[in-house]
Structures are given as C-alpha cells and as structure tokens.
Amino acid sequence: MASAGLIVYVLESQRIDSTLNQQIDQEIEEFRVLEGGLDPETGEPFEDVERLLRLFLERNVTDDDEMLVIYVDGQARQSSPNQFGQAILDDPAYQQAIDRLSRRGGTEVIDSARYHEVWVTRVNVEDVRSTTAGGALVIINYADDERSELDRTMQTYGVVTLIFLGFITLLALWRAGRLLAPLTALRSTAAEIGATDLSRRIPEQGNDDITALTRTINGMLERLDSGFTAQRQFLDDAGHELKTPLTVLRGHLELLDHGDPAELAETRDLLLDEVDRMSRLVGDLILLAKTRRPDFLVPGEVDLDHLTRSLLAKARALGERDWQLDETAAGTAVLDEQKITQAVLQLADNAVKHTDPGDTVAIGSAREGGRIRLWVRDTGDGIAPADREAVLERFGRGRVRPGDDGFGLGLSIVRAIADAHGGEVVIEDARPRGAHVEITLPDRAKETTWPRS
Known part of the structure; x- marks a missing residue:
C-alpha cells in the first residue's frame, strides 16, 4: 500500500x-497568433508593443490559478484580475x-513565501519601431491549490490505508x-507422544496444504506405531516362547551327572533337540519381523507354469502323499519367487501334518480378473471355520494331531508374505473333504510400487 501510494503521488x-x-x-x-496577426483598429500589423x-x-x-502581467519598458503596466491579487x-522571489x-x-x-509554488x-x-522600447508578457501560474488538493488526497489515502491495514491485520x-x-x-x-504410546x-480438517501435511504426519505416525508394535510383539513373542526351552536347558544342565556316560549322551541329544527347536523359533520370529522392512521383497518376473511345477516337485520331499497338480497359470508375473516358494511349501508342510499317507495333496495356480491365485488343497482333517482366523495369527493354533511340535507361526508367515505382496490368504473347505488354502496376489506390472506394511 505504501508503494501504491508513492506511485500515485508521483x-x-x-x-x-x-x-x-x-x-x-x-x-x-495564443499570444504568438495574435502577435503575427493584424491590429483590428488599423488593419495593419501591430506597430506598438504596448x-x-x-x-x-x-x-x-x-x-x-493563472495571472497575466504585461511589461513595457521594464515596468508592470497591467495585469489580469485574479483571486490572488497583486501581492505576488x-x-x-518573483x-x-x-x-x-x-x-x-x-x-x-x-x-x-505567501503563495508557495509559483x-x-x-x-x-x-x-x-526603434523609437519604442520592448515589452514582455508574464504568465503566472499558482500550483499551490493543485498541490494542496493532492496532499489532501494522499492524506485521505493514508487514513483509508491505515483502516484497511488494521482490518487486514485482524483478518x-x-x-x-x-x-x-x-x-x-x-x-x-x-510433545505428548512417548516411546510407549x-x-x-x-485431527484432519479441510483440504489444503496444512491438511496434506497433517495427513502425511499421521501416515508417518502410523508407520512408526506399526514398526514399534512389531518390535514389541517380536520381543514379547521371543521372550515368551524361548522361556520354556531355556528352562528345560537350564534344568537338565543343573541335574546333569557328569559321571554317567549314558545320561550325558541322553541329555546331549535332548539339549540339541531343544537348541534346534529354539533356532527354528528364532528364525521364524526374525522372518516375521523382517516382513515390515522395505527390502523384504525382491520382486522379479516369474514364469507361473514353471513356478507351480517347481513347487510341486519340491513339496514331494515333505512326505509320502498322493501329490497332484491341479492346473497352472500361463504367462509371467512379477513377484518374489523365493518368498512365494517359502509360503506355498509352508502350506504344503501343514497339509502333510494334517493328512495320512495316501491322502491327496494338490498344488495349483490360476490367473483371472487381475489376480494371481496359488493354492494347496488336501483331503485331510481340514480347518474348522471358527479356527480359520486364529490360525493366521502368531502362535495361533487350531486342532492339531499328536506329535505336532509346531509353534503356530507357519500360517502367520504365509499371511505376512501375502500382505507384503498386497495380497491375502483365504482358507476354505476342500471337496470332498480337507482344507483348501489359497494365496491371492494382485497381478502387478513390473513398475508398480510394492505396498509396505
């Protein structure tokens, strides 16, 4: 506003x-026109300056604001009437x-001193005529009125500006x-967020840049909360599940009779079995913790037909079952072949644990509706509908057969791998009996940004 006022003033x-x-x-x-004309009284050019x-x-x-004064022989002879008078x-200075x-x-x-700018x-x-002295026309213009009017205008502008500045400041x-x-x-x-909460x-309100920033911060808090929750869950799970085998190890070591070779050999085998069990548990927990890392997946182009047949070939070593290939999907897909192989073999291992020799265990894949489906079905005990959500959680277990020493982490690992790919795990009843566990993944392009939990 000050700049605008200055420009207006200038x-x-x-x-x-x-x-x-x-x-x-x-x-x-006008004077030069009259000077070059004729005297109206004589009809001749002017001969007298006065x-x-x-x-x-x-x-x-x-x-x-104007005054005319005529000079003859250096003396003021006459002036036009004006509001300022003859004082000038x-x-x-004049x-x-x-x-x-x-x-x-x-x-x-x-x-x-009296009229200011003149x-x-x-x-x-x-x-x-040489006999007559020269003369002069003096034009006097008084600029004070114009300047005063401009000053009053700028004063009004200043007052209005201050009022508007006050209003704008409040607004x-x-x-x-x-x-x-x-x-x-x-x-x-x-300031209120702590390490434990x-x-x-x-709160998100509106649809502007501040709201976008708020939404971004909330997303960051969500990711941090998810990461800290995973850390706490990992520590809780590890502490809870390792407590029993560590207690067993300590108890046997305390009661070990070093003088009895038979007891030493029996205790050694028992402790090695517990160490192997702890190693498997720690490996599964570490894998679950890594699923939230951005480098967990290493996606690449995979031939689905070759992948499905390779999965069946690898699964045959898990047990004596009637292994079958249902169908295979055509073409290639972009996914982490190693992690998908781990997930499907985990499903196959579960199927072996819940079936008997001679039961059917089938593996298949299909591509339809922008989705890729990989499944394992069996003719075993099946999974009760009430247990299907629980078995997908960490350490969640349904009805198991005697001798099953699993930790309840297998299906949770499968779900974590599916989630990392942006997919899901679906459990259904197989026909005529048994379980049908399916991993459904988005059919993504290679350039697609992979989701992160």
Whole structure:
C-alpha cells in the first residue's frame, strides 16, 4: 500500500506539472497568433508593443490559478484580475525571477513565501519601431491549490490505508490462527507422544496444504506405531516362547551327572533337540519381523507354469502323499519367487501334518480378473471355520494331531508374505473333504510400487 501510494503521488505530481506546462504553452501559442496577426483598429500589423500586449490581456480569459502581467519598458503596466491579487508582484522571489528571465525568457519555478509554488513564464516582445522600447508578457501560474488538493488526497489515502491495514491485520490474525491450528495440534501431539504410546493422531480438517501435511504426519505416525508394535510383539513373542526351552536347558544342565556316560549322551541329544527347536523359533520370529522392512521383497518376473511345477516337485520331499497338480497359470508375473516358494511349501508342510499317507495333496495356480491365485488343497482333517482366523495369527493354533511340535507361526508367515505382496490368504473347505488354502496376489506390472506394511 505504501508503494501504491508513492506511485500515485508521483504520477499525480507529474500530471500537475504536465497540466501547468500545457496551460503555459497554450497562452504562448495564443499570444504568438495574435502577435503575427493584424491590429483590428488599423488593419495593419501591430506597430506598438504596448497595444499588442493590452489587446491580448483584454481578450484573454484566465484560469482561476493563472495571472497575466504585461511589461513595457521594464515596468508592470497591467495585469489580469485574479483571486490572488497583486501581492505576488512585490514578492522578492518573483522580482528576482523576472530579472533572471529578462534576457532569454522562459519559465522558472519559485517558492513564494505567501503563495508557495509559483510558475513564472516570461515571453519577451521587441517593438518593430526603434523609437519604442520592448515589452514582455508574464504568465503566472499558482500550483499551490493543485498541490494542496493532492496532499489532501494522499492524506485521505493514508487514513483509508491505515483502516484497511488494521482490518487486514485482524483478518490475517484470525486466518493465521485457523491455518496454524493444525500445526499447533501437531506440536502438542508430538510433545505428548512417548516411546510407549504412538497411537495418538492429529485431527484432519479441510483440504489444503496444512491438511496434506497433517495427513502425511499421521501416515508417518502410523508407520512408526506399526514398526514399534512389531518390535514389541517380536520381543514379547521371543521372550515368551524361548522361556520354556531355556528352562528345560537350564534344568537338565543343573541335574546333569557328569559321571554317567549314558545320561550325558541322553541329555546331549535332548539339549540339541531343544537348541534346534529354539533356532527354528528364532528364525521364524526374525522372518516375521523382517516382513515390515522395505527390502523384504525382491520382486522379479516369474514364469507361473514353471513356478507351480517347481513347487510341486519340491513339496514331494515333505512326505509320502498322493501329490497332484491341479492346473497352472500361463504367462509371467512379477513377484518374489523365493518368498512365494517359502509360503506355498509352508502350506504344503501343514497339509502333510494334517493328512495320512495316501491322502491327496494338490498344488495349483490360476490367473483371472487381475489376480494371481496359488493354492494347496488336501483331503485331510481340514480347518474348522471358527479356527480359520486364529490360525493366521502368531502362535495361533487350531486342532492339531499328536506329535505336532509346531509353534503356530507357519500360517502367520504365509499371511505376512501375502500382505507384503498386497495380497491375502483365504482358507476354505476342500471337496470332498480337507482344507483348501489359497494365496491371492494382485497381478502387478513390473513398475508398480510394492505396498509396505
């Protein structure tokens, strides 16, 4: 607003100067026309300077801020009527300006003590007769009224500007408060979040950049909360499941009789079995913890027909069953072949544990509706509908056969691998009996950004 006011002031000042110059040029032009014309009384060119000047003064109608003075023989002889009076003629600044312009003529701006800014223009006229002295037309323009009007306009502009600045300031404070409210909430929420509680979220309101930032921060908090939850779950699971085998190890070591070779051999086999069991448990827990890492998957193009047949060939070593190939999908897909192989073989291993020799275990794949399906079905005990969600959780177990020493992590690993691919695990009844466990994955392009838990 200050810059706008300055520009307006400069432009208006230039306009005033231009208007005054136009008035002066107009008077000079009119005077030159009369000077080059004929005397209306004689019909001849003007021979008397004073006659020329007086006739011009009589015919001219001056503006309110303008005054004409005629000089003959260096003396002021007559002036046009005006609202300012004759006092300007006695002003020392005016008299000095007239003296300076006596030879060359022209315009000079003076600062009068009474009238402030005054433009003085002198037009010299020489008489054609040598017996008569020369004369001059003096044009006086008073700029004080125009300048005062501009000053009053700028004062009004200043008052209006201050009022609007106050209004804009109040509006800006109100709007800034509303805009910064999410940032304040963000700061307070961040201050309240502790290492043991990352469940707090910032309220999302509106649809602007601040809301987008809030949404991004909430997403970051969600990922942090998920990561810390996974860490705590890993520690809780590891501590809980390792407590029993460690207790067994300690108890046998404390009661071990070093003098009895038979007991040493029996205890050694028992402890090695517990160590192997702990190693499998730790390996499964570490795998589950890694599923949330961005480098968990290494996707690549995989031939689905070759993958399905390879899975069946590898699964045959898991047990004496009637292994069958249902069908295979055509073409290639983008997925992590190693992790998918691990998941399907885990399903096949579960199928072996819940079937008897001679039972059917089948593996197949299909591609339909933008999805890729990989499944394992068997003719064993099946999974009760009430247990299907529980067995997909960590350490969740349904009805198992005697001798099954699993930890309840197998299907949770399968689900984690499916989730990392953006898919899911579905458990259904097989026909005529048994379980049908299927991994369903999106049929993604190679450039697709993979989801992260």
